Amino acid sequence: MLPENDRAHFPRYAAALKLVTWNVNSLSMRLPRLVQWLADNAPDIVCLQETKIEDARFPRDALADAGYLAHFAGQRTYNGVAILVRPTLQVTDIVPGIAGFEDEQKRVLSATIGETRVVCVYVPNGQAVGSDKYRYKLDWCRAAAAHLRAELARHPSLVVAGDFNVAPEDRDVHDPALWAVQIHCSEPERAAFRKFLDDGLKDSFRLFDQPPNVFSWWDYRQLAFPRNHGLRIDHILVSPPLAKRCVSCRIDRNARKGEKPSDHAPVMAEFKDQ
DNA sequence: ATGGCAATGTTTCATTGA
Numbered sequence: 001m002l003p004e005n006d007r008a009h010f011p012r013y014a015a016a017l018k019l020v021t022w023n024v025n026s027l028s029m030r031l032p033r034l035v036q037w038l039a040d041n042a043p044d045i046v047c048l049q050e051t052k053i054e055d056a057r058f059p060r061d062a063l064a065d066a067g068y069l070a071h072f073a074g075q076r077t078y079n080g081v082a083i084l085v086r087p088t089l090q091v092t093d094i095v096p097g098i099a100g101f102e103d104e105q106k107r108v109l110s111a112t113i114g115e116t117r118v119v120c121v122y123v124p125n126g127q128a129v130g131s132d133k134y135r136y137k138l139d140w141c142r143a144a145a146a147h148l149r150a151e152l153a154r155h156p157s158l159v160v161a162g163d164f165n166v167a168p169e170d171r172d173v174h175d176p177a178l179w180a181v182q183i184h185c186s187e188p189e190r191a192a193f194r195k196f197l198d199d200g201l202k203d204s205f206r207l208f209d210q211p212p213n214v215f216s217w218w219d220y221r222q223l224a225f226p227r228n229h230g231l232r233i234d235h236i237l238v239s240p241p242l243a244k245r246c247v248s249c250r251i252d253r254n255a256r257k258g259e260k261p262s263d264h265a266p267v268m269a270e271f272k273d274q
Numbered sequence: 275a276t277g278g279c280a281a282t283g284t285t286t287c288a289t290t291g292a
Contacts, residue, residue, distance in 0.1 A: 025280075025281070025291085026280090026281055026282080028281095029280090029281070050281095050291085052281075052282075076282085076283085077281085077282050077283070077289095077290090078282085078290075078291090125290080125291055125292060126292090127290080127291080127292085133290095163292095165291095165292070182292095183292070184292065217292065218292095219278085219279075219291095219292070220278085220279035220280055221277080221278040221279045221280090222277090222278055222279085223278095224278095224279095231292075233292080260280090263279085263280075263291085263292075264292095
């Protein structure tokens, strides 16, 4: 962290601000790919999900070498979230979890970065409609919506970025008939997602004209990726002041190609200076 | 109707993910 009078040499945002969300499906497995992607794309803020690593083993030095300070809330085997930030940006008020919602699973990390509150989320998968995990998913979303409402009241400039495990509309699904009422697409899950938007947040991807059949996740099986059998379940939600500043949102399908990819692609939104 | 693949650690299978 730079001393205060050194920081004064930097504008608050050197240029446009780039924010990314990426479910890496094991940070240990994905570290080389992530570091290369960061070098190629130079985002300012990166929200990661499914780091699957205990805090004591988090690769903070490798990410520092890549040009990012890391904040994280992890556990072994499952879940785990992190926020990577360029060292020129000031980070304060780092809080894991959802206020008032006891949860062993590490799924949320919030931080104030510059003037903006950033909430990194990994919404539960839900496994199957009607299962215990499905009920946990819906309960979790209800608590998260209340949490985000409180964050929005405190921070007009709010981003919620992560793996929502919900395809909001049929156009976010390669085969809506196949996925109808299945996990990620059931009406209660979509209603839970809309509840986030009710609080004034916008899906940054839908602020812009987008080509059809753009997805952020593809199953590892059945050649789903080359067939583009995917779902758009990773999202960057922005409050109205940030929606005004948002100039693009896109999904980097190329990051799903090649050896040892995550099953998710990164989503990147860009914001102009105010 | 089911498994297909990938990652983890309980490791040579079971569990979870989406």
